[in-house]
Amino acid sequence: MTQRERNWLLLAPAAAWFFVMLILPLSFVFVFSFGERGDAGGYVPAFTFEQYANLPARFAAFKNTLILAPLGTLAAMLIAYPLAYQLAVRTDPKWRLILLVLVIVPFWTSILIRSYAWLFILGGQGIPRLLDFIGIEDVRLIYTPFAVLIGIIYGYLPLMVFPIYVALDRLDKRLLEASADLGARPMTTFFRVTLPMSIPGMATGCMLVFILLMGEFLIPALLGGGKVFFVGNALVDLFLQSRNWAFGSAVAMMLIVVMLVTVTVYMRLIARLNTQRDDDVALM
Amino acid sequence: MMQEKVPGGTQEAEGDASMPVAELRSVSKSFGSVLAARDLNLSIRQGEFLSFLGPSGCGKTTALRMLAGFETPTEGEVRIAGEVVNDLPSFRRPVNMVFQSYALFPHLTVAQNIAYGLQQQRPRPTREEVSAKVSEALETVRLAGFEGRRIWEMSGGQQQRVALARAIVNRPRLLLLDEPLAALDRKLRKEMQIELQDLQRSLGITFVLVTHDQEEALSLSDRICVMRGGRIVQIGSPRELYDEPASKYVADFVGTSNFFEGSIASKDGEQAVLKLADGQTMAGTCAPGLSVGDKACVSLRPEQIALENAASDGAHPVTVLNRIFLGEHTEYLVSSETLGNVIVLAPRQAERAGTSYNKGDKAWITWREDAARILLSEQ
Ligand SMILES: Nc1ncnc2c1ncn2[C@@H]1O[C@H](COP(=O)(O)OP(=O)(O)O)[C@@H](O)[C@H]1O
Numbered sequence: 001m002t003q004r005e006r007n008w009l010l011l012a013p014a015a016a017w018f019f020v021m022l023i024l025p026l027s028f029v030f031v032f033s034f035g036e037r038g039d040a041g042g043y044v045p046a047f048t049f050e051q052y053a054n055l056p057a058r059f060a061a062f063k064n065t066l067i068l069a070p071l072g073t074l075a076a077m078l079i080a081y082p083l084a085y086q087l088a089v090r091t092d093p094k095w096r097l098i099l100l101v102l103v104i105v106p107f108w109t110s111i112l113i114r115s116y117a118w119l120f121i122l123g124g125q126g127i128p129r130l131l132d133f134i135g136i137e138d139v140r141l142i143y144t145p146f147a148v149l150i151g152i153i154y155g156y157l158p159l160m161v162f163p164i165y166v167a168l169d170r171l172d173k174r175l176l177e178a179s180a181d182l183g184a185r186p187m188t189t190f191f192r193v194t195l196p197m198s199i200p201g202m203a204t205g206c207m208l209v210f211i212l213l214m215g216e217f218l219i220p221a222l223l224g225g226g227k228v229f230f231v232g233n234a235l236v237d238l239f240l241q242s243r244n245w246a247f248g249s250a251v252a253m254m255l256i257v258v259m260l261v262t263v264t265v266y267m268r269l270i271a272r273l274n275t276q277r278d279d280d281v282a283l284m
Numbered sequence: 285m286m287q288e289k290v291p292g293g294t295q296e297a298e299g300d301a302s303m304p305v306a307e308l309r310s311v312s313k314s315f316g317s318v319l320a321a322r323d324l325n326l327s328i329r330q331g332e333f334l335s336f337l338g339p340s341g342c343g344k345t346t347a348l349r350m351l352a353g354f355e356t357p358t359e360g361e362v363r364i365a366g367e368v369v370n371d372l373p374s375f376r377r378p379v380n381m382v383f384q385s386y387a388l389f390p391h392l393t394v395a396q397n398i399a400y401g402l403q404q405q406r407p408r409p410t411r412e413e414v415s416a417k418v419s420e421a422l423e424t425v426r427l428a429g430f431e432g433r434r435i436w437e438m439s440g441g442q443q444q445r446v447a448l449a450r451a452i453v454n455r456p457r458l459l460l461l462d463e464p465l466a467a468l469d470r471k472l473r474k475e476m477q478i479e480l481q482d483l484q485r486s487l488g489i490t491f492v493l494v495t496h497d498q499e500e501a502l503s504l505s506d507r508i509c510v511m512r513g514g515r516i517v518q519i520g521s522p523r524e525l526y527d528e529p530a531s532k533y534v535a536d537f538v539g540t541s542n543f544f545e546g547s548i549a550s551k552d553g554e555q556a557v558l559k560l561a562d563g564q565t566m567a568g569t570c571a572p573g574l575s576v577g578d579k580a581c582v583s584l585r586p587e588q589i590a591l592e593n594a595a596s597d598g599a600h601p602v603t604v605l606n607r608i609f610l611g612e613h614t615e616y617l618v619s620s621e622t623l624g625n626v627i628v629l630a631p632r633q634a635e636r637a638g639t640s641y642n643k644g645d646k647a648w649i650t651w652r653e654d655a656a657r658i659l660l661s662e663q
């Protein structure tokens with residue numbers, strides 16, 4: 001066997017997986033999106049742009065997703081960063097592992113069960129009731145965008161904490177000493193060394209969370225109560241309830257396009273951030 | 285506020301040459317149960333090149349880090365320019381450090397790395413001032429034109445220079461260097477040693493170097509502080525350490541030496557006589573603090589022993605075991621029935637004069653009595 005043949009052989013499983021799990025279904029969706037809905041639901045072959053013309057009917061779902069997914073990602077990052085920082089930089093290595101495990105423990109139970117917990121906490125018997133108790137009346141939390149946001153942050157936090165933790169853990173602590181040695185106060189050291197050096201971790205975390213959020217449907221279904229729905233909910237609805245596969249496929253294609261565009265823009269932004277030179281000594 | 289002009293100057297540290305730049309007073313540092321530094325006393329003089337020398341793990345880095353402000357002494361005082369700085373964080377100390385692995389900022393360019401310290405100064409220097417100083421520093425370390433380079437695009441030797449430039453550009457009172465040349469290959473290390481020395485002389489900055497390489501310490505330093513197990517065992521100029529080691533440990537660590545073990549039989553002022561195990565005696569200059577009966581040894585440097593082809597009064601007969609050509613010198617390993625194996629370093633002239641020996645030859649070794657030093661042998 002030549003080296004070349006061996007390389008192909010090693011690639012084969014991944015290529016097969018890629019084809020069966022991605023290319024093939026995607027091709028179906030692509031073809032379906034130009035078809036029509038059968039009388040009893042499902043799909044009838046055709047070639048029409050009708051489904052795409054119909055997309056504005058799901059505008060609200062796209063709007064919700066494109067507002068709450070980035071917002072949720074950002075909020076998760078703002079909460080995850082100090083947590084990861086505390087774990088990686090401040091915590092005694094003895095305790096680190098235990099605390100890290102505590103961060104993933106919630107993953108051991110189903111997101112469904114965990115979201116139900118929030119349903120209770122944010123529902124009439126939860127926080128609003130406590131607020132009522134101290135005189136703040138008629139607060140509605142459940143089935144609002146806020147509830148969905150809380151659910152998102154809660155569910156995706158560990159996914160954000162880990163890449164940032166890894167970046168901060170790998171950060172050579174001598175760089176922090178070097179910064180202090182050169183006269184930088186702790187705050188300056190953080191903004192000029194720690195933060196820039198952890199950008200790759202933050203970027204990875206945001207990417208992971210954002211992409212997964214774009215397809216999220218469980219949290220909006222439970223905590224949004226049908227009022228705050230994502231594209232994911234629209235898809236579930238179209239494929240499983242109204243059995244309009246053709247329109248569902250068009251929505252799915254649109255979601256993919258939106259995702260490709262946002263992720264590309266995002267990657268460009270990060271790349272520029274990483275190579276950006278310090279303003280102070282620019283062009284030296 | 286009272287304003288009174290005192291004639292004859294103030295007690296400002298700046299101009300006072302006799303005031304030490306930094307001092308360690310009875311400084312100890314423990315990490316849990318590990319005593320990394322024990323009762324260090326040291327006064328660092330303005331403008332000197334001082335080295336901490338000792339084997340790995342003897343506490344050199346710990347001592348340096350206490351001066352830099354990265355470690356707080358468990359006991360004692362660290363003073364800089366006369367003031368106790370035990371609780372002064374490193375970013376407030378007029379001290380800069382060249383780290384063992386350089387610790388350059390990988391996300392910044394060479395120029396940004398060097399500018400980093402200047403940008404922390406208050407009042408903040410202008411962009412032009414920073415730029416000019418960075419260029420000057422880069423020229424000093426012979427890296428002009430490398431401003432826009434990334435750290436990872438530089439070789440080890442170049443990174444070393446950047447680290448040096450990043451520290452000296454701030455004109456610190458004290459420049460601390462933790463094994464700065466350890467990662468370089470031998471040839472580059474020699475070059476950098478010369479550059480370090482030139483730099484120290486031209487800048488007039490006080491250098492404190494940590495090294496485990498005795499050759500490096502001997503060739504660079506004005507004074508060397510030999511450490512062992514967290515303690516300072518001797519402080520002195522390279523010549524003092526070499527010629528008047530205070531203990532067998534120092535004699536062994538600084539240069540090479542032949543040791544003959546025994547105990548002190550008699551002592552008269554600086555002179556003493558050592559009785560070896562087989563009963564023979566050797567006279568020499570005695571290190572302070574020894575008394576009759578102490579276990580001690582005679583230390584003889586290889587170049588202080590002469591190899592002769594004829595017997596003379598007090599000479600020891602030997603057989604040549606090995607001969608190594610070292611350029612300017614030839615190193616002989618000879619064996620004496622009474623003294624065991626002895627290393628002798630003969631200058632090239634001796635060979636030119638026709639007195640050269642081969643393996644198996646018979647010869648005699650002699651030395652001047654004042655070359656023999658009697659030292660505490662506790663190893
Ligand atoms: N942060 C630390 N925690 C625990 N032990 C340390 C620490 N730093 C140094 N030590 C210990 O202190 C001793 C001296 O270390 P160090 O000063 O680094 O020696 P050197 O620089 O001479 O090789 C060693 O035994 C080392 O293991």
Ligand SMILES: [Mg+2]
Nearest residue numbers: 341344345463
């Ligand atoms: Mg060290």
